[in-house]
Amino acid sequence: MPRSTLLTTINASGDTAAIPFNGASGNGRSLSFTGNFNSQIITIKASLDGTNFITLTGPDEAPVEITQASIIRINIGSCDLKFNSSGAGTDVNVHVS
Secondary structure, eight states, X not given: OOSSOOOEEEOSSEEOOOEEEOOOOTTOEEEEEXXXXXXXXXXXXXXXXXXXXXXXXXXXXXXXXXXXXXXEEEOOOSEXXXXXXXXXXXXXXXXXX
């Protein structure tokens, strides 16, 4: 039985479509990134109004960048999320759950 639900698949440079995110409570929620990154950098953007998206940052205020299979924890309320892929690689195929 799957323990997570596929949110989106990233297969090109640029932003994915906005995805409603129910938010996290307590200690946050985990997101997994798996697949072929092929030198791409994935960042996460969030919006409370569905229009203005802001790149999520870590404790050091640098953007959270995913470059390989990873599980990360985010602690953000209900919002819309987008995932951005950038870099020199092609044939990216990353699954976000």
